[in-house]
Amino acid sequence: MATRAAGKRRPLLRVQNLKTHFFPDEGTVRAVDGASFEVCAGQTLGIVGESGCGKSVTARSILRIVEHPGEIVEGEIRYLHRTDGREVELDLAQISADGPEMRQIRGGEIAMIFQEPMTSFSPVHPIGSQIVEAIRLHSPLGKREARERAADLLRQVGISRAEARLNEYAYQLSGGLRQRAMIAMALSAEPRVLIADEPTTALDVTTQAQILDLLRQLQTDLGMAIILITHNLGVVAEMCDTVVVMYLGRVVEEGSVDAIFHNPKHPYTRLLLQSIPSLHSEARVPLPTISGAIPHPYNRPEGCPFHNRCPQFIPGTCDRHVPELQALDEEESDQLVSCFLYHEPTDERA
Amino acid sequence: MTVEGPSGHPLLEVKRLKSYFPIRKGFMRREVGAVRAVDDVSFHIDRGETLSLVGESGCGKTTTARCILRAIDPTDGQILFRPTEDKVFDVAQSTRRELRRLRRDMQMIFQDPFSSLNPRFTLLEIVGEPLLVNGMRSGRERQERVEELLRLVGMRPEYMRRFPHAFSGGQRQRIGIARALALNPRLVVADEPVSALDVSVQAQILNLLLDLQQKLGLTYLFVAHDLSVVKHLSDRVAVMYVGRLVEMTDRERLFNSPRHPYTEALLSSVPEPDPRRRSQRIVLEGEVANPAAPPSGCYFHPRCRYAQDVCRTDTPVWEEVTEGHWVACHRAKELELAGVRDRLPMNTAAGNSTNPATNATPAA
Ligand SMILES: Nc1ncnc2c1ncn2[C@@H]1O[C@H](COP(=O)(O)OP(=O)(O)O)[C@@H](O)[C@H]1O
Ligand SMILES: Nc1ncnc2c1ncn2[C@@H]1O[C@H](COP(=O)(O)OP(=O)(O)O)[C@@H](O)[C@H]1O
Ligand code: SF4
Ligand code: SF4
Ligand SMILES: [Mg+2]
Ligand SMILES: [Mg+2]
Numbered sequence: 001m002a003t004r005a006a007g008k009r010r011p012l013l014r015v016q017n018l019k020t021h022f023f024p025d026e027g028t029v030r031a032v033d034g035a036s037f038e039v040c041a042g043q044t045l046g047i048v049g050e051s052g053c054g055k056s057v058t059a060r061s062i063l064r065i066v067e068h069p070g071e072i073v074e075g076e077i078r079y080l081h082r083t084d085g086r087e088v089e090l091d092l093a094q095i096s097a098d099g100p101e102m103r104q105i106r107g108g109e110i111a112m113i114f115q116e117p118m119t120s121f122s123p124v125h126p127i128g129s130q131i132v133e134a135i136r137l138h139s140p141l142g143k144r145e146a147r148e149r150a151a152d153l154l155r156q157v158g159i160s161r162a163e164a165r166l167n168e169y170a171y172q173l174s175g176g177l178r179q180r181a182m183i184a185m186a187l188s189a190e191p192r193v194l195i196a197d198e199p200t201t202a203l204d205v206t207t208q209a210q211i212l213d214l215l216r217q218l219q220t221d222l223g224m225a226i227i228l229i230t231h232n233l234g235v236v237a238e239m240c241d242t243v244v245v246m247y248l249g250r251v252v253e254e255g256s257v258d259a260i261f262h263n264p265k266h267p268y269t270r271l272l273l274q275s276i277p278s279l280h281s282e283a284r285v286p287l288p289t290i291s292g293a294i295p296h297p298y299n300r301p302e303g304c305p306f307h308n309r310c311p312q313f314i315p316g317t318c319d320r321h322v323p324e325l326q327a328l329d330e331e332e333s334d335q336l337v338s339c340f341l342y343h344e345p346t347d348e349r350a
Numbered sequence: 351m352t353v354e355g356p357s358g359h360p361l362l363e364v365k366r367l368k369s370y371f372p373i374r375k376g377f378m379r380r381e382v383g384a385v386r387a388v389d390d391v392s393f394h395i396d397r398g399e400t401l402s403l404v405g406e407s408g409c410g411k412t413t414t415a416r417c418i419l420r421a422i423d424p425t426d427g428q429i430l431f432r433p434t435e436d437k438v439f440d441v442a443q444s445t446r447r448e449l450r451r452l453r454r455d456m457q458m459i460f461q462d463p464f465s466s467l468n469p470r471f472t473l474l475e476i477v478g479e480p481l482l483v484n485g486m487r488s489g490r491e492r493q494e495r496v497e498e499l500l501r502l503v504g505m506r507p508e509y510m511r512r513f514p515h516a517f518s519g520g521q522r523q524r525i526g527i528a529r530a531l532a533l534n535p536r537l538v539v540a541d542e543p544v545s546a547l548d549v550s551v552q553a554q555i556l557n558l559l560l561d562l563q564q565k566l567g568l569t570y571l572f573v574a575h576d577l578s579v580v581k582h583l584s585d586r587v588a589v590m591y592v593g594r595l596v597e598m599t600d601r602e603r604l605f606n607s608p609r610h611p612y613t614e615a616l617l618s619s620v621p622e623p624d625p626r627r628r629s630q631r632i633v634l635e636g637e638v639a640n641p642a643a644p645p646s647g648c649y650f651h652p653r654c655r656y657a658q659d660v661c662r663t664d665t666p667v668w669e670e671v672t673e674g675h676w677v678a679c680h681r682a683k684e685l686e687l688a689g690v691r692d693r694l695p696m697n698t699a700a701g702n703s704t705n706p707a708t709n710a711t712p713a714a
Pocket of ligand 1 (some may be wrong): 068069
């Protein structure tokens with residue numbers, strides 16, 4: 001579906017029409033309902049959207065750690081798995097979540113960091129032993145070497161007195177240091193893809209700037225692909241090469257960071273960008289707003305998920321058909337948009 | 351000491367406010383030290399204006415706000431409040447009875463619209479409670495006033511019989527605002543009122559706050575850590591670091607020609623929603639100092655790139671360097687600091703992916 005301009009390098013990870021639903025007793029939550037995007041080595045893809053739009057579930061689907069009662073019900077997660085010096089394309093949606101390949105990939109080739117580092121560290125073990133364990137899970141190093149490597153990793157993420165820090169517990173560290181320690185642990189297996197889920201949301205701006213700097217530096221040094229999940233449009237603009245905008249489980253727009261911020265097409269992207277105050281916008285004047293609120297997951301609108309808030313709503317179309325993510329007709333554009341302002345309905349769903 | 355507002359005296363004058371929390375240790379709970387959450391803070395707010403208090407978490411913003419409302423008793427200092435031109439109260443010294451009277455004139459809006467509303471009460475009870483407590487006994491009168499208040503904050507009065515759980519975060523924040531406005535306060539203290547809201551809902555609430563201020567002539571003390579939001583809402587801004595004010599002036603000067611190195615770094619670290627404005631940051635090293643054991647001299651000196659010997663030994667004085675521009679820095683008069691308009695472009699050689707021009711057409 002997401003046809004792109006030819007001649008691009010081969011993406012490391014390509015998600016196609018991913019659908020992950022939850023089936024609690026009360027009904028079905030279509031947490032991710034047709035997400036498509038891709039990311040190349042050395043590039044940063046941003047996934048942006050408001051709370052509940054499916055960012056974290058998308059990340060958890062890629063790592064196959066979606067919890068019960070959730071399930072990947074459709075779609076592909078194509079990943080270039082490295083094994084015996086070769087690259088093999090695997091569909092992570094199809095392989096066993098606890099099989100040997102997925103165990104090798106999860107935390108090895110694809111690592112993840114979270115908003116709250118306390119969830120990644122056990123409170124009863126010093127951070128050093130946990131990083132050592134993570135290293136040994138994906139490499140044949142002995143205990144002593146692994147410990148040296150752990151200290152190196154701490155130094156690499158900018159933690160001073162690394163040896164001493166190895167003996168400390170997560171709760172003894174400040175928010176910024178804890179975030180660095182988690183990044184160190186994620187780097188332990190030299191991942192090719194780093195998924196960062198709201199890595200700076202709990203931090204103050206000055207600490208956020210340190211962590212974003214660090215991620216940028218690590219990417220330059222190690223060439224990782226980064227999937228940066230955030231609701232902060234400033235962080236996206238600052239960090240990303242390409243951007244995916246999500247709303248209620250669907251990708252509504254996708255493109256280069258410059259296109260998304262300077263030539264947004266989807267009404268939701270446009271309104272979202274207009275509604276945030278910035279350091280350069282005029283002060284104390286009314287901001288454009290998006291009417292209403294994000295619908296409850298059990299109360300999803302039919303048709304275009306944004307139609308009950310959209311100022312450009314086309315009656316009879318937007319409430320009856322589901323727009324698909326499609327390329328804009330413009331030449332040379334690799335911008336994709338899912339909106340009937342740009343293409344006709346193709347589905348028969350009503 | 352004080353600058354007088356356009357209509358005579360300022361509505362609120364905070365003078366040398368201190369709020370310390372004891373640190374207790376051991377079996378006997380002996381006092382072994384103090385967290386200097388607010389340490390000698392002075393500012394004023396004129397009638398009808400918005401003063402924002404910004405700074406990183408733990409710098410003492412909430413404690414300052416709570417002192418002003420006497421939710422906690424300050425350790426020292428004066429909080430002069432003038433509900434009308436000819437009356438002045440020192441909130442720090444007020445008796446219980448005086449406080450009950452004063453609280454009608456000062457109200458608070460909280461960050462978390464989920465935990466600040468009692469889930470077992472209807473909107474009518476939540477918004478009507480301050481009316482009842484202040485003697486509006488007639489149910490019909492209360493109901494009419496609640497209807498009026500709900501309309502004022504953009505909610506349908508028909509929702510009056512519902513419970514808070516039926517509403518989204520943005521609507522709950524509106525309910526909290528309606529309650530705060532029930533008694534026609536003069537000063538509204540809003541502590542991070544949009545921090546917990548979704549981006550698309552933040553704008554609605556910011557618009558509402560501006561609109562209400564205009565309609566009702568409210569005065570705001572706005573506490574926040576998001577500088578873009580602060581810039582949007584404020585007339586003047588005070589920057590706090592480890593319990594102290596480091597800079598205070600009008601919005602334009604603070605954002606465009608800051609005079610304190612901490613303000614400069616803070617402004618520089620805000621990521622902007624525009625990839626064409628990617629810029630070099632002043633990345634502050636290290637961490638915010640511990641208010642229980644602050645460094646000597648200027649509290650900011652371990653992280654300040656302009657620090658000199660005097661900064662390590664002497665506490666800088668809080669002084670008015672130009673009219674209406676207060677700064678606590680030994681070098682305030684000589685330093686040329688960058689504001690938001692002077693950001694340096696990102697060094698494109700430093701990063702592999704930092705040039706938006708190359709992003710538009712990814713390289714093969
Ligand atoms: N374990 C779960 N059971 C039921 N619904 C869930 C579960 N986890 C997430 N969801 C739902 O999936 C949707 C997407 O959630 P999430 O991916 O966490 O959003 P985001 O990270 O974008 O804020 C939300 O509506 C959320 O309520
Ligand atoms: N009740 C309390 N007891 C002890 N310390 C407190 C208390 N309330 C706040 N503090 C401390 O005072 C400092 C300032 O806190 P606060 O005013 O909440 O900061 P901010 O609102 O700027 O994040 C912090 O170090 C905090 O830990
Ligand atoms: S499809 Fe229709 S309702 Fe949806 S965003 Fe486009 S115009 Fe608006
Ligand atoms: S007093 Fe010295 S250390 Fe403090 S902010 Fe000014 S220059 Fe920096
Ligand atoms: Mg999430
Ligand atoms: Mg606070």
